[in-house]
Every structure is written in structure tokens, then in C-alpha cells.
Amino acid sequence: MKAVRSMVLVSSDAESIALGANEVFSAFQQKIQDYGLSDEISISFISDIGHNSAAPLVIIYPEAVIYGPVKPDDVLDIVEEHLDKGHIVERKLVPAHELSEHLAWLSSRKGTLPAENRIVLKNVGLIDPENIEDYIALDGYQALGTVLGKTPAETIGIIKDSGLRGRGGAGFPTGLKWSFVAKTHIDKKYVVCNADESEPGTFKDRLVLEGDPHAIIEAMAIAAYAVGADEGYVYIRGEYGLAIERMKVAIKQAREYGLLGKNIFSSKFSFDLHVHAGAGAYICGEETALIESIEGKRGEPRSRPPYPTTFGLWGKPTLVNNVETLANIPAIIRNGADWYRSIGTPSSPGTKVYTILGNVNVTGLIEVPMGITLREVITIYAKGMKGGTFKMAQTGGSSGSIIPANLQDTPMDFDSFKTASVSLGSGALLICNQEICVVDLAKVLLNFFRFESCGKCNPCRIGCQKSFEILSNIAEGIGTLQDLEDLQMMADQLYELSNCGLGQTAGSPLKDILTYFHAEVESHIRLKVCPADTCPMSGKTIYQVGQEVKITREQGA
Amino acid sequence: MSVEVKNGLDIKKTIRELIKQHGTERAELIPIMQKINAAFGYISSEAIEELAILMNLPTNQIFTVATFYRMLSTEPRGKHVIQFCESAPCHVAGGRQVWLALQEALGIKSGQTSQDNKWTLLTTSCLGACGIGPVLVIDQDIYGNVQPQQVKNILSRYE
Ligand SMILES: Cc1cc2nc3c(=O)[nH]c(=O)nc-3n(C[C@H](O)[C@H](O)[C@H](O)COP(=O)(O)O)c2cc1C
Ligand code: FES
Numbered sequence: 001m002k003a004v005r006s007m008v009l010v011s012s013d014a015e016s017i018a019l020g021a022n023e024v025f026s027a028f029q030q031k032i033q034d035y036g037l038s039d040e041i042s043i044s045f046i047s048d049i050g051h052n053s054a055a056p057l058v059i060i061y062p063e064a065v066i067y068g069p070v071k072p073d074d075v076l077d078i079v080e081e082h083l084d085k086g087h088i089v090e091r092k093l094v095p096a097h098e099l100s101e102h103l104a105w106l107s108s109r110k111g112t113l114p115a116e117n118r119i120v121l122k123n124v125g126l127i128d129p130e131n132i133e134d135y136i137a138l139d140g141y142q143a144l145g146t147v148l149g150k151t152p153a154e155t156i157g158i159i160k161d162s163g164l165r166g167r168g169g170a171g172f173p174t175g176l177k178w179s180f181v182a183k184t185h186i187d188k189k190y191v192v193c194n195a196d197e198s199e200p201g202t203f204k205d206r207l208v209l210e211g212d213p214h215a216i217i218e219a220m221a222i223a224a225y226a227v228g229a230d231e232g233y234v235y236i237r238g239e240y241g242l243a244i245e246r247m248k249v250a251i252k253q254a255r256e257y258g259l260l261g262k263n264i265f266s267s268k269f270s271f272d273l274h275v276h277a278g279a280g281a282y283i284c285g286e287e288t289a290l291i292e293s294i295e296g297k298r299g300e301p302r303s304r305p306p307y308p309t310t311f312g313l314w315g316k317p318t319l320v321n322n323v324e325t326l327a328n329i330p331a332i333i334r335n336g337a338d339w340y341r342s343i344g345t346p347s348s349p350g351t352k353v354y355t356i357l358g359n360v361n362v363t364g365l366i367e368v369p370m371g372i373t374l375r376e377v378i379t380i381y382a383k384g385m386k387g388g389t390f391k392m393a394q395t396g397g398s399s400g401s402i403i404p405a406n407l408q409d410t411p412m413d414f415d416s417f418k419t420a421s422v423s424l425g426s427g428a429l430l431i432c433n434q435e436i437c438v439v440d441l442a443k444v445l446l447n448f449f450r451f452e453s454c455g456k457c458n459p460c461r462i463g464c465q466k467s468f469e470i471l472s473n474i475a476e477g478i479g480t481l482q483d484l485e486d487l488q489m490m491a492d493q494l495y496e497l498s499n500c501g502l503g504q505t506a507g508s509p510l511k512d513i514l515t516y517f518h519a520e521v522e523s524h525i526r527l528k529v530c531p532a533d534t535c536p537m538s539g540k541t542i543y544q545v546g547q548e549v550k551i552t553r554e555q556g557a
Numbered sequence: 558m559s560v561e562v563k564n565g566l567d568i569k570k571t572i573r574e575l576i577k578q579h580g581t582e583r584a585e586l587i588p589i590m591q592k593i594n595a596a597f598g599y600i601s602s603e604a605i606e607e608l609a610i611l612m613n614l615p616t617n618q619i620f621t622v623a624t625f626y627r628m629l630s631t632e633p634r635g636k637h638v639i640q641f642c643e644s645a646p647c648h649v650a651g652g653r654q655v656w657l658a659l660q661e662a663l664g665i666k667s668g669q670t671s672q673d674n675k676w677t678l679l680t681t682s683c684l685g686a687c688g689i690g691p692v693l694v695i696d697q698d699i700y701g702n703v704q705p706q707q708v709k710n711i712l713s714r715y716e
Pocket of ligand 2: 200201202642643644645646647648682683684685686687688690692
């Protein structure tokens, strides 16, 4: 395994090239070699760099130090001082006022590594999840006590001020959602914790449930007090047997300690909690399908509006929040909104838990401040690529976006990603090297959607199936150029016509693949060649008729 | 029709017991069916009819719920159920080779049960164990980082 200690990035936009970026790059290569650092330091070009007046720029990770303008003559100093001895070369730093956008934000980190910063996973692995005393010893249930001394409106105020946004995929402001439920004047309300976590590549919620179940109970009690609910459900996917057991144990203990039930902390507030185990269906993560499922029905999403905040479980106002969202709540109450805002980026405060998967040296789970870049995750935490160079990543699970190499340096937070038309989703980062074929990957993704579509609405049910068939034909070597247009149309219609988020996003990775890897898909069709040498290409019977090339489908293909 | 019995359990008696514990609220339907599925391996038409009577629901309502969820089966399955994850993260980690090896070793395809009723082979979506993909699950046992050449050895651990 090759673990890179530092990473040198040289800007390669047109302006930087004109001002000598190539020469700077070569000088770095040479000097790094001279100093015998080639194994520890990687060097690459970076393109998506934003405007600046100090080109060419050189960014060095993990310190996130930005030098510029760099001339080939400066390289020796930077290699000797910074890379070899570890001192920042102050005189070559770019003045902060010359940087804008994402670079300005990078430099504002003041050379600190975006280190792991655990809020959500703070207790996971440190406490005995089956012993409530362990949780209480680490300030557990203190936040609930604090909140019961405040009004519900004050509590919602703190969550609003913290800027917390939902971690279930959409990034909806949590405080605002709470206020919607609080506003309804109905006696019976529910809070639901969405622990269905079926997004491929995601297992962060499982670790919280298994490792720190009381944090979720405390958060749900706080939420219930804030919105005026007295009953709650934790909907855990059925495959998570251990999480279900631990949550049941935790609820039982909380009841024994008077932290659930009637008149909690001798107040007027009462709240109790049930566990509902899912029975295996991805769509049940969608909040209205989840509600149908608790009611004992097929998990088919409802038409919205009305939203669950006004018409949810058994028609009552219902607050649905993701596990990771809830796990932030006790810490925010204990430490205050300002503290929370000091972490992450201005539009997306706090941390994010990412699952790192695919062709990297180290897979697993990290919790880091919002705004870290994909390149940082791969180099620092995943210890580099395995079995080839970076080709693409898929963020946010099956319905997430495909990120090509030139978007690796976009900070990962809700808004930067939105600007780049990328979705952060659940925080799964599936990293692929050159050996992964995009047609094959698209096929696997659409196969998932055609199985998991609940079948209620036609655009989704038929669109997913049809797209899968077209992709299979392309993989078999019997695709046509018309197929490309059909796929594009299918992806558009899935988005426009589907009833719920499943269908609406099913086509998005497909669209990205058609945008960024069009040539590779076309090569499957025109040349009958799979550049990654993965697709079967079994049906390529080509008859030449004059100039015309006709492709016939093999029987039963 | 004879009454279904498995492991000494009588289906009708079991259902009556479950109704006693859970009550007849609609919300209890899925939890009850999960327990039936766990005890009998599947939910037979006899079970559906009994539930319909005791819970006062039309049989088709119960049937559509039973067929909707992946973890509930309306057909008998083999002694051991193998679930193979075919979602993208396991695929990128080299899942297809394992899948081919699995089908070859068992001589059956996805959704089939072997002649001797020993194995049922199913594909499934992500099981939340992606950090150790490719993943396959046999009954309750999870196997991660599976290599194609390990498949035979893993299967041989089951009677
Ligand atoms: C197809 C689909 C699957 C979803 N799966 C999940 C899931 O597994 N877990 C989750 O928390 N949210 C999931 N969501 C999002 C929920 O509908 C909902 O937005 C979320 O639970 C709200 O919680 P938050 O505000 O805390 O993010 C899914 C949405 C869709 C459309
Ligand atoms: S993708 Fe296979 S377990 Fe998650």
C-alpha cells in the first residue's frame, strides 16, 4: 500500500498554463525526485480552481496551503522548506484578498487539516451501548433536562440558529421543519426517526444505532417536546438485527430511569417510543412510504402535499428526521448554536459522516467538517487509490451524482454541491478507478432501481426497466445511436414525471454518465469496444451492406 | 388440506398465539408476518387465510403486503437462503466474479431453489455492510470481502 504524505496540486486553467504552469509542474517533479520524496508526495494538476489573480497556483495538502504566483525558480524553496522540512514558505503565500470562492474558503482554514471531528459518532465505540449509565456519565440526557427548562419555541430557536440541515439526503433545514410541526394545532402528533438506511453504500446510521442508541432517544424526546408530540417511532431496516435489539434495550432502560414515559424529569412532558422493524424495501426510506409501512400497508409513497408535517402517521402531524440529523441535536443543545456554526461551512454547519468505498486502500467511515473535498478524502483518509488511477466517484448512494476527475476539488457541502449540480445525498462516496466501465456501472444502478421501484407510478416502473434493457443491449454490443437519445429522454422523463424521489433521481447518475463519459458509451455502440474490457459484447454480429452498417440482435439476447 | 406444521409448530395455533400478543390493529400486520416468516420460512396461503379471518382483513390486502417486502416470502424456500448483494459498491469491489462463482457452485440461478431443497439463491440490494464488499449472507451469517475462490469453502460449512 502506498500512503501519500503530502499532495501537490498545480493549477492548470488556461491562464495558469499561459503563465508557466507546465514548467512549474516539471520543476516539482524533478525536485521531489531529487529529494527522494517521490514515494511520499503525489503531484497532479487541478483544473476547477475558480478565479484568482495569482496564477499559477500551487496548493499543498494536507495543510491546504496556497502559494502563488509560483515560478519554476520558486519550486526549490517550496520543496526544500515545505515538503522536506515542514515549514511554510510565508513569502510565497497568496494574500487572502486575492482569492475568491472556494479557494478563499480553503485558505481561511489557515493551514489546518480538516481533521476528524466527531459529534455524531462521539460516543460510538467508547461506551457500552447497552448500559445507560455509560451514556449518562458522558453528559447524556443533560440536554433533555436543559430543554425542559426552556419553552418549545426557544428550543426550536436554538436548532434554527445552529443551521443544522437534514442528513437524510435533501438537506432541509431542521429547525424549520420542526416549526412546521409545532405550528399545527392538533392534540396528537408523532416524531419518527428514519433509520431505514437502505441507500447502497451507506451504513453510518447503523453505527450510531448500534453504538449510541441513547443519543437518538434523547434527541427524539427533545424533538417531541419542541413540536408537541407525545409518541414516537424508530423505523429501523429489518436487516439491522443488532441495531433493533440495542434500541429495544436502550428504550427499556430509559423507561426504567424515567427518561421515557409519563412526566419526564417531573415535568408535564410525557413521551414514549416504539421500534418498528422494516421488512426489506428501499422505498420505505422515503418518508411517506415509511409512514404507510408503519401503518401496516405496502410501502408506497403518498402524493404530496400534504406533507407529513401536517398529515403524517394516521393522518396526524408527524416529524420525520434521519438518524444522523437527530444525533447532532443533544450536542447542539449542550454546546450552543454558535459552537455548531463554528464547524463546517457557513451554509452547511457541522460535520458529515461519510462512508468511503470502492477502489481505495482504506474503506470505512469518517466524520469530518462539511466542506472537505473528495480529493482530500481519498488522499488523506482513504490513503490513495487502489488498482489504478481515479476515474470517477459516485456521491450519495445509487441516486447520487457521478463526479469526474475535474470536480474532485469541489468542497462537499449542500450549497457548493448544488451549484455544481451534484448531490451530497447520504454521504456515501463510491470511488472508482479506470477499470470500472461506466456502462456496466449504469446497468448495475438501473438494475437496483428497477427492483426497488414500488411500481405505483408508471414513469418510474417502466422508465427504470426500459433504461436497464437499453443499457444491457449497449453492454452486449447491440446498442444503437438512437439508444443514446432514448436514454437521455428516459432520464429526463423519470425526473419530470415520477411521483417520488426514487424515480425522480433514478436517472441522475445515468445523465451524468452520458454527460461526462459520452465517448466511452459511444465506443460501446460505434466500435463495439468496451474500453474497460468489462462488457460482454456478445451480440456483435455486424453485416456490411454497402456503406451501411446494420446490427442485428442475437436471438434471445 | 392438512394443517401446516413445522418444527412441531402448528400454523393456526402459532397465528392465534401471535394475535394474542400483538392484537389485531392493522399496524401489527407486518410484525406478525415477520414472526410467521421466521418460524415457517414463508407465509403460506393457509397462513394468509387465517390472518384474514382473525384480523378481519380481506386476504388480498394481506397478500399484497406479503409480496411487497423482500424479507417476507409467499413461497417455500430451501433449507438455507443465500442472499447476494448486487448493489454498486459491492459490484465495484468485484462482486460479479463472486456471483458467477456462486451460481456455478450451486448450479442454480437467481430466485431458484436447488432440487434437493438445500439452497435458495437470491440477489438483494445493499445490506449495509458495504465496507467489506463483496458481501453475501447465508441465513443469518454475513460474509464480507468474499473472493470467488472462497465460495466453495463457505458453502461447505452448511449441512
Ligand atoms: C427513495 C428514497 C429513499 C430514502 N431513503 C432514506 C433513508 O434511508 N434514510 C433517511 O433518513 N432518509 C431517506 N430518504 C429521505 C426521507 O424521505 C426524508 O427526507 C428524511 O428522512 C428527512 O429527514 P432529515 O430532514 O433529517 O434529512 C429517502 C428518500 C427517498 C426519495
Ligand atoms: S453494497 Fe453490498 S452491502 Fe452495501
